Amino acid sequence: MPELPEVEVVRRGLDAHVAGRTVAGVEVLHPRSVRRHVPGAFDFVGRLVGQTLVAVRRRGKYLWVELGSGEAVLAHLGMSGQMLVTAPDAPPEKHLRVRLRFADDGPELRFVDQRTFGGLSVEEMTEVDGALLPVPVAHIARDPMDPSFSLADAVDAVRRKRSEIKRVLLDQTVVSGIGNIYADEALWRCSLHWARPADKLTRPAVRRVLAAATDVMGEALQVGGTSFDALYVNVNGQSGYFDRALAAYGREGEPCRRCGAPIRREPFMNRSSFSCPRCQPRPRATQ
DNA sequence: CGCATTACCTGGTTGC
């Protein structure tokens, strides 16, 4: 699933392949993929045709392409979204939702999304705390790879939450970019159970877990960066080389890489949390 | 207001 490292891989690939090019035509094949564009699919197309794509930017898991008009095409990949740069005559993918053709007749940009949790929209920009962001991203906190990210501020924000630490790690208004996979990895790395109350953790403990999340996402980015070539931007988050580096996520029953105890899986927010029963003991009473 | 829960989606897998 695309979390920060996977989205950053896509951002880099898009920036390399579409920046500076002019949109000649847009085709929306599934209305749901542009549902966040309130004026509708027709308006979406109209706002893009003729625009130059200036640069591709990202905050957390949100991605946007700055337009010559000053607006931006905002993209969220959801769980299964992919941005592909393909030859215009390449056969359509099964779940092709939106395609952008360019005036140079070069490779086209395709938004492919099986589950349609993701989507595209054209948005106006707004300034928040010195950063220029698409309006729907205004409430998203800086991610750990943002040059202006403040670890001290993030530690304080986490400790203000009266909730379980993993819920807080997944809250994109506190720190952005962390999803289920990297949350479990970060908690495993600093031997914390996901249900530990965030406001009861010490400042150093929260600093450690945020540093672990930053580290693990950085490592994933390094190996994910190899997975696209000139005509193909790979956002296949669960494949690639980072799979084999995972210590907790998806390893139910397999030995903990630290102590050998079988990794457990527990229900969490209608999904799963993976942890080591010995290294990450469940907190006693959460009162 | 702040935190918890649910709806939204589809296709691959599992179990009967």
Place this chain on the structure above:
DNA sequence: TGCAACCAGGTAATGC
């Protein structure tokens, strides 16, 4: 073999 149930999970809306 067929089909229903289940599962993946980020986000916004809803509930308390």
